[in-house]
Amino acid sequence: MTLSDVIVIGGGLAGLAAANKVAEQGWSVQVLEQSKDDAYLCNSRYTGGLFHIAMDDMAGDPQWVKENLEKTTRGTTHPQLADALTQNARRTLRWLSSLGVRFIQAGPDGLRRNSLSPPGVRQTGLNWRGRAGDVMLRTLGDKLRAQGGTIAQGMTAQRLLMGADRCEGVEVKTATGDVVQLHSRAVVIADGGFQANPDLVKRFISARPDRLLQRNAGSGQGQGLLMAEAAGAKLVGTDRFYGHIQHRKAMTDGALWPYPVLDSLACGGIVVDETARRFCDEGLGGVFITNAIAQRADPLSAVIIFDEAIWNGPGRDWLLPANPYLLSAGGNLISADTLTELAQKLGLDPSTLVDTVTRYNQLVDEGTASDQPPRSVHPYKAWPIRHGPFHAIEACAGITYTMGGIATDAQARVLREDGQTIPGLYAAGACTGGLEGGGEAAGYSGGLSKSAVFGMLAGEAIDQYLPSV
CATH class of the missing domain: 3.50.50.60 (FAD/NAD(P)-binding domain)
Structure with missing residues (x-):
């Protein structure tokens, strides 16, 4: 009929x-x-x-x-x-x-x-x-x-x-x-x-x-x-979706999604996996990084690493920025005066994290670094990670639509x-x-x-x- x-x-x-x-x-x-x-x-x-x-x-x-x-x-x-x-x-x-x-x-x-x-x-x-x-x-x-x-x-x-x-x-x-x-x-x-x-x-x-x-x-x-x-x-x-990087606690806490998102922090700093190494070009933007996180063997292994300058720079950028909305919504920063101490708090290998950040800073300063993924600088500026306190946020990939x-x-x-x-x-x-x-x-x-x-x-x-x- x-x-x-x-x-x-x-x-x-x-x-x-x-x-x-x-x-x-x-x-x-x-x-x-x-x-x-x-x-x-x-x-x-x-x-x-x-x-x-x-x-x-x-x-x-x-x-x-x-x-x-x-x-x-x-x-x-x-x-x-x-x-x-x-x-x-x-x-x-x-x-x-x-x-x-x-x-x-x-x-x-x-x-x-x-x-x-x-x-x-x-x-x-x-x-x-x-x-x-x-x-x-x-x-x-x-x-x-x-x-x-x-x-x-x-x-x-x-x-x-x-x-x-x-x-x-x-x-x-x-x-x-x-x-x-x-x-x-x-x-x-x-x-x-x-x-x-x-x-x-x-x-x-x-x-x-x-x-x-x-x-x-x-x-x-x-x-x-x-x-x-x-x-x-x-x-x-x-094979791709639109989404944003979120605090890992958003997996169980509805107050932390859909906002704030952590894209600007990730684009300003670096994102590492359980080996304390970068795995993608953060300069390609939050949607790109979110997809890269989702494709990891363990998508809940990603951590954003940054310093105080990035927290007060890109961290205050975009709609409902991580600084200050992440903290007011119940999220947290993991902070330390040194990268070694930060790695220990995260359960990462300290020497590897220090080496990753050192090589990343070389990439920012000189445009090249061995054993590093590339780092685009348009449209997102690459910020060096130099001065403590250093911060980390344990992240997850939020999928909005395919x-x-x-x-x-x-x-x-x-x-x-x-x-x-x-x-x-x-x-x-x-x-x-x-x-x-x-x-x-x-x-x-x-x-x-x-x-x-x-x-x-x-x-x-x-x-x-x-x-x-």
């Missing part, structure tokens, strides 16, 4: 953007949301609400925005996806505003120029109710219903219904446990990444998913990715392994890959911008597709 022209899997930003665009063009649309709660959890509801591209103004000149994106992703982003994102960014913000989503300028920099209103609370821990993403999702849901669309909750998508040449609907498990087939003329997968699925995280990202901090809403199980893969879709960039997933074209159409589209099947948001690159060079483009722009584009592409079905 055909219940609607279009079925959208997932009620986050990407799904509601796609559904609203479909509805305003006159097509019937139903959103399937697995949670039964009114304020169903997803990363879009947790968000602090900063709409940006590559940590800067997404409403800037499109060519400049694209160049910034390519620099951040180090040339690995798919050119057509980068064009689609940057050429449609301004238009997407205007369209969301027309639906009732409110934006304010929350700060002087590009990162905060397009912020949801009311903004996220400037506090550590989770503070999402009645703010930012929570208000945005309620607004978009109300608008969808006003346009004739529906949101069916307690519906878990299990399998795509594939005809001879196109996608024809979804098999779902209802809140009562019944399995039903919902037929439609097009399907949009928008159920988020696979960060909360330990089997998929182990398959693609880390041998020890149990030792990563789930810095997310816990709703991203990757079911959409698995369904698309079973239907013949290509997967891209699945940056890779289902391959799509610039119209959000799902692609097969051979590059051909699967008619009637679309995907948007964190379940997709290709925009944020892959491999070690992967860089963060921005979760809200990615979801909103490609959700809107999916709806527009469906409007062009449906008359031909």
